[in-house]
Amino acid sequence: MKTRNKHATLNEVARAAGVGTTTVSRVINGGQRVDPETMARVQRAIETLGYMPSQAARILKGDRTRAIGLVIPSIADPFFSSCAEAAQAIVRANDSVLIVLTTQNDPKEELEAVNMLMRHRVDGLIIAPCNAEDDVLARMLGRISTPVVTLDRPIEGSKIPSVVVDNFAGAKLATEHLIEHGYRRIACLTGEPHLYTIQERMRGYTGAMQSAGLKPALSVDVEDHVSAEKCLLNLMKKAGSPQAVLTLKNITTVAVFETLQKHGVKVPETVALLGYDDFQMAEALRPSISVIRQPIEEIGHAAAELLFERLLNQGASKGGGSLQRRQVVLATRLVLRNSCGCGRA
Amino acid sequence: MKTRNKHATLNEVARAAGVGTTTVSRVINGGQRVDPETMARVQRAIETLGYMPSQAARILKGDRTRAIGLVIPSIADPFFSSCAEAAQAIVRANDSVLIVLTTQNDPKEELEAVNMLMRHRVDGLIIAPCNAEDDVLARMLGRISTPVVTLDRPIEGSKIPSVVVDNFAGAKLATEHLIEHGYRRIACLTGEPHLYTIQERMRGYTGAMQSAGLKPALSVDVEDHVSAEKCLLNLMKKAGSPQAVLTLKNITTVAVFETLQKHGVKVPETVALLGYDDFQMAEALRPSISVIRQPIEEIGHAAAELLFERLLNQGASKGGGSLQRRQVVLATRLVLRNSCGCGRA
DNA sequence: CTGAAAGCGCTAACAT
């Protein structure tokens, strides 16, 4: 048996090297004030025993956990996985690890996730709340001393710093662009209307329509191919069938596009299409799909940066407690391709 | 100041409830052998103080970490993010958390990631090794007592259990299908030829070609639009320009398809296309892209299950030590759409 | 049913 069943301890290393524990501790923490020779001996012992300091013991001693919690609806979702990737990079750069927990947009899971993370005493928390009005969550986050930053969605009525995208402006911009194309009957399709981001986008759409004296036409349950087909068929049947469709989330965009294709509806000639959120193939499709693009990586990046900023400041301005309620709002960009009617010059 | 700066401790709860620490410990661990009344009092104290047991202290006492490490090249990659999602579900079901570390396929980062996770004393490790022949990693993993399972890629010459896909068979199947279509000049394009999975696929392609008496034509540096364009232009210029292209990874597939479209090459009439690995838009593109589909979720799922199986068995068959060198190989599926020439009946 | 006390691995005074 070569592999030890139990981990080697600092104490064992000390004995093996014939020194005291302090010396070993010094060595593994940079080796200040240690005789080079002693240091070498200790390092040999460490090597031999395969010693690795126990994070748990350090934590218990009051050190930071060097772990950051990330709570998101799903890792498989490209939006959140990109956020996670960006956040992870920052976390690693700060010599910490990322613990990722997913909620499937279930507030209960979310609460549990936060709980679990608190038990692990993560140094900080990045969370994309399921529900902007979740009082239970807000109260729980208010109680803890761990720095928290929300991602993509704020928690209303709380002073928790957040990094969000200007969903309202994005959808407004999209709608206005469609209007400029001359379309009058512009339908808006989406799913998950209970989400904060979607609501903001719906407001943006509705606002832009009303400002232009047009009548909004919103369908909020288009979540897949089946519902897209049903909704579209329904829409096209009527007299005032839409000249353009604005979709507020990725899956909806794709579902609508595929349905349109399947039924031989010409895009953008018969019906123009503009989607919220860019996706990998938007460029490759024929016609290519015009979209509102969010600065996804930047969201994760900014959230993590903001968190560490707070982590460090917290240590510094101990007494001050100047609640720096930062609210980062990132802008979206209209990416014009063909599906909206552009580029047919 | 309402929020405590320091976390409440079990001791504080005990004092607040007027009981001993043992009793509090019993309460938070299920409350066996505790007077209901005492229990209620303790719980009230816990509530009031917002007490949460410190995982670190528990670990130090010898408990499991309830953390599993996942080391993958990237979270943003749809393949790995789906694996991660599936793994996460299993991990959560086992009352643990997932710590995700990414390597960007850099062996150095990888080593560091494993190191970090060991310091955190994760109960188990799931890793998609950058390099199948990395001796340093193999040795390091051999040294530690923590159960490890590899994902998508094995570590050669080690007895570490792994969950992989039958890449060879998949690529072989794909090539054979193309051959059945009657294509004789079939080119194979890919990137990252140093990766185990890609190598297996290349073997599958080459094998199938040779078995059919055809001459393999492999390009191993097609990684983006630029390289795809260059490669394709080069290929088409020649006399024996390919009738079909097999792409061995997602990005290559997309790049090749877009390039083909851009240059007005008819797919599949002029050049047929078959890709390894399915992707969201493959169905929606015109023509829709035929692909080899991997059971992605299952990989993550199986890896996590395998890991916990070992974790539990390890506890049980302490003395036995029957090294159950399990090697799970998952099958791929050929998804026929239009780009290969199918469906034009 | 309950409490006192030991000790998990480590760091940080405080000696020497």
Place this chain on the structure above:
DNA sequence: ATGTTAGCGCTTTCAG
């Protein structure tokens, strides 16, 4: 330059 020692918060015998 190096060793001694007291805990960090928790679980767990072992006695009541």
